[in-house]
Amino acid sequence: MVVLRRNFGKFFSSRLVGPLLYLVAFGWGLGRNIQVNGGNYLEFIVPGIIALGAMNTSFNAAGVNLNISRLYHKTLDEYLIAPISAAAFVSGKVLAGSVRGLIDALVILALAFLFGSRLAVNGWFFLVVLLTCFVFSSLGVVAAMLVNTHEDMANFSTFVILPMSFLCGTFFLPDSLPQVFGWIINVLPLTHASYLLRAIASGHGIIPLSLAVLAGYALILFAAGVAAVRTVRQ
Amino acid sequence: MIKISRLAKHYGSIQAVAGLDLEIDRGEIFGLLGPNGAGKTTTFRMLTMLTKPSGGSASINGYEVTGDLLKVKKVIGVVPQHMNLDQELTAWENLELHGRLHKMPGERRRQRIDELLAYVELAGRAHDLANKFSGGMKRRLMIARALMHSPGVLFLDEPTAGLDPQARRNIWDLIRRMNSEGMTVLLTTHYIEEAEALCHRVGIMDHGRLIALGTPTELKKRVGEVVVEALNHGGNEYRFFADREQALRYAGSLADNVLIREANLEDVFVELTGRKVGD
């Protein structure tokens, strides 16, 4: 169930801006003189930026769009009237969101390459990116189905997605934060996505625990998405 | 074809639909009439499974709307009150998407799209974006979309709201044509003349209840076929009579300016709901 989108060019170029800014600001600007764990800062943040880019794009693509289509365009009804199961519908939305997140990640990877970072990218790397996209597309679907105004959807992004972008091991390791924060952050999915991507990119291989956490989030959020679609017919 | 029994829906303390009993036959054009907030859309949403009833039951073609979701979905076509075409897709793509959602095979899908675009007279605009269409064209496209999977019952929620007279006639013709080809049609409307011109039977809803049911002629008979409108200062006063003679006698007894005319559905409506449509 693929919903084709035009405006691909616009989507593509607007996707470039955010990561480009991060790379310029943190990679070139700030990062020139910073060393993290004995490596250069650019190499440290690129996996983080990929993780947060994948998160933002897939959350927005699946969640924000679905929320608008449910509340404003009412196009969700068209899907609810069709003889398709809730699981098929959620799969479609999550896949569509994931594809965009994946494209975003590839764009960032290409940019980072131009900036001179050399990462060890392999199959695991893409698997983790895809899993990250899947987790946040599913979260997007859940939020879109449960949140009843556009404002609250924006608030959800501000209070949940935005803090994660900055805190979850993307730009710095949470070791330096007070321990309580460290605990909270270590429970969040994006943290594990950035740890995993960083470990793979620097040639250390996968972290099984983090992979399991991500997979667990993926399963739970997907199931929650299906349940939310089922109960939306109130 | 459609059996509704004690169907009810409440939102918190609001009783949107309060125990509706109704049967609609195959091949009928049935109109639900009622003021804003009467519960027409809520009734449609329950019949099309977009909303769960709080009580009662309804079946379409023998399938319960709370049970056999997939079976019911295959036999109904729905044109909602609000425009919900995908604005970023062309007319053709909107139909294609619907066909895919209904798992129609490719060949059959393309054939049906061409057929339907011609049917609703949009063949020339197949590859224009839906948001470039006029209100009437969007409605026709939504009807075409609802017909894609060849349903036996069509639900039209205010199919002509906001359309100019020309576009409205256009939709009427389309509804009549579909009906003559065997389609059962349920529609809601605020336009009395629409119900009168189009519907075999009409149900008048108010405050979630059906307060009258019958053919337009029966309903007019019920309140009296002749109306005497007395035009006095405070506003018009209406009296209903079975025939002209009684009406004349009454009119003679009045000092005000009077108008004697045949009753229409609007009179029925006003008499039964105690307010004008749209009040």
Ligand SMILES: Nc1ncnc2c1ncn2[C@@H]1O[C@H](COP(=O)(O)OP(=O)(O)OP(=O)(O)O)[C@@H](O)[C@H]1O
């Ligand atoms: N999702 C909802 N939540 C709460 N109340 C609702 C909801 N949907 C409808 N209602 C209420 O139910 C009642 C009936 O609404 P409904 O939309 O069925 O009326 P309608 O006859 O279609 O009116 P209109 O002619 O304006 O379209 C109204 O009082 C409305 O406020």
Ligand SMILES: [Mg+2]
């Ligand atoms: Mg309505």
